[in-house]
Structure formats: structure tokens, C-alpha cells
Amino acid sequence: MERRSSGNYGGTGLERGAELHEPSLGVGSGGRSPTWRPIGGIGFSFEGATAPDPSFGPLVGAGDLAVLSYLPGLGTSALRAAALASDFDALVAQAAGRPIALTRVGAPSSVAIGSSPEQQRLFYEALFDALEPRRQAFLLVDAFELHDPTPDACQALAADQGEPPSGPFSDYACSLGLFEVGASAKPAWDEVLQGTAKFASP
Numbered sequence: 001m002e003r004r005s006s007g008n009y010g011g012t013g014l015e016r017g018a019e020l021h022e023p024s025l026g027v028g029s030g031g032r033s034p035t036w037r038p039i040g041g042i043g044f045s046f047e048g049a050t051a052p053d054p055s056f057g058p059l060v061g062a063g064d065l066a067v068l069s070y071l072p073g074l075g076t077s078a079l080r081a082a083a084l085a086s087d088f089d090a091l092v093a094q095a096a097g098r099p100i101a102l103t104r105v106g107a108p109s110s111v112a113i114g115s116s117p118e119q120q121r122l123f124y125e126a127l128f129d130a131l132e133p134r135r136q137a138f139l140l141v142d143a144f145e146l147h148d149p150t151p152d153a154c155q156a157l158a159a160d161q162g163e164p165p166s167g168p169f170s171d172y173a174c175s176l177g178l179f180e181v182g183a184s185a186k187p188a189w190d191e192v193l194q195g196t197a198k199f200a201s202p
């Protein structure tokens with residue numbers, strides 16, 4: 001899980017690239033020891049990957065892995081927990097055999113945009129249910145993000161993205177946290193703990 005104050009939240013745009021490392025075996029003076037080879041890919045939002053701008057065509061399949069974000073309700077996709085299974089099937093198909101790194105996945109809890117803390121919890125419950133039969137396709141799943149930002153940080157985030165200080169974007173992006181500003185855990189926190197523990201198990 002991560003805490004970021006900026007980045008591309010756009011529904012169809014390119015995102016920052018990601019660099020991960022995969023283990024390989026090397027032979028050194030002390031015998032066989034783990035070494036690491038950097039692997040990477042060009043990041044896309046769910047909308048950008050499944051309905052790409054034609055100019056993205058040469059980039060969608062680039063890299064060793066498919067680097068993707070899934071923030072339904074922010075771009076053109078709806079915040080529907082029931083859509084997770086079909087959406088993940090679309091991501092697996094788009095990855096074309098490459099491992100998938102979901103570097104940013106989340107759902108808001110703000111009632112101002114039709115969600116709630118309970119709907120956020122249900123999203124994560126559905127997320128891990130959808131991942132279970134597809135877990136071999138996913139190398140990384142990163143819940144975004146840990147804490148809601150303070151009001152000042154929220155305004156700065158909106159300004160960084162060219163959005164007004166209050167409105168749908170702020171309501172969405174500033175309620176993605178699993179903890180409220182005052183450090184109280186939301187219902188989704190326990191769901192994420194249970195889901196990540198299960199996902200990490202062989």
C-alpha cells in the first residue's frame with residue numbers, strides 16, 4: 001500500500017512507469033546466490049488499456065509486465081463491484097500472458113459521490129474474490145491509498161491535477177484511504193488485511 005500526493009489520476013491517460021525486480025540465480029565466488037534483474041512496463045489506467053487511444057497502440061504491449069491502475073468511478077468506468085470479474089478478465093486478456101502489476105487500485109468512501117465506507121469495504125471484498133481464481137496472472141496488487149489526505153493536502157492534490165479545490169474529483173481522490181484523516185480505520189481496512197494475507201499465501 002502506498003501514500004502519494006500526486007500522479008496521473010486521469011481516466012484514460014498514461015501513468016508513471018513501474019520498475020520491479022524478479023529473482024534469478026547467478027553464480028558468484030561464494031557459489032549460487034540470488035541476483036535481481038530489473039523488469040518494467042508502461043503504466044496505463046484500466047480505461048487506457050482496454051479502450052486505448054490509437055496512439056497508445058505501440059505502448060500497450062511494451063515491457064515485461066502489464067502495469068495498470070484500477071480506480072473505477074474516476075474515469076469513464078462506473079464504480080460497480082459486480083464488474084470486477086469481467087474487468088479483470090479484460091485486463092488478463094490485454095496483458096497477453098505477461099504478469100500484471102496493479103500499482104494503484106482503490107475505491108472512494110465519500111457519500112458526496114454516491115459511495116460510503118461500507119461500499120468501499122464491499123469493493124475490496126469483491127476485489128479479492130475476483131482475484132482469487134485469477135491470482136496467477138497478478139504479480140502485484142497495491143491498495144491505493146493508506147490514509148485520506150488532510151484538507152490542505154487534498155486541495156494541493158486537486159491543484160496539481162488541474163481540478164477545483166472541491167468537487168467530484170476531490171471527493172473521490174481524497175476519500176480513497178483505508179484510514180480517515182484522524183487515523184480511524186474505515187471498514188475496508190480489515191477487508192484489505194484479510195484479502196492481502198490470503199492473496200500472499202501460496
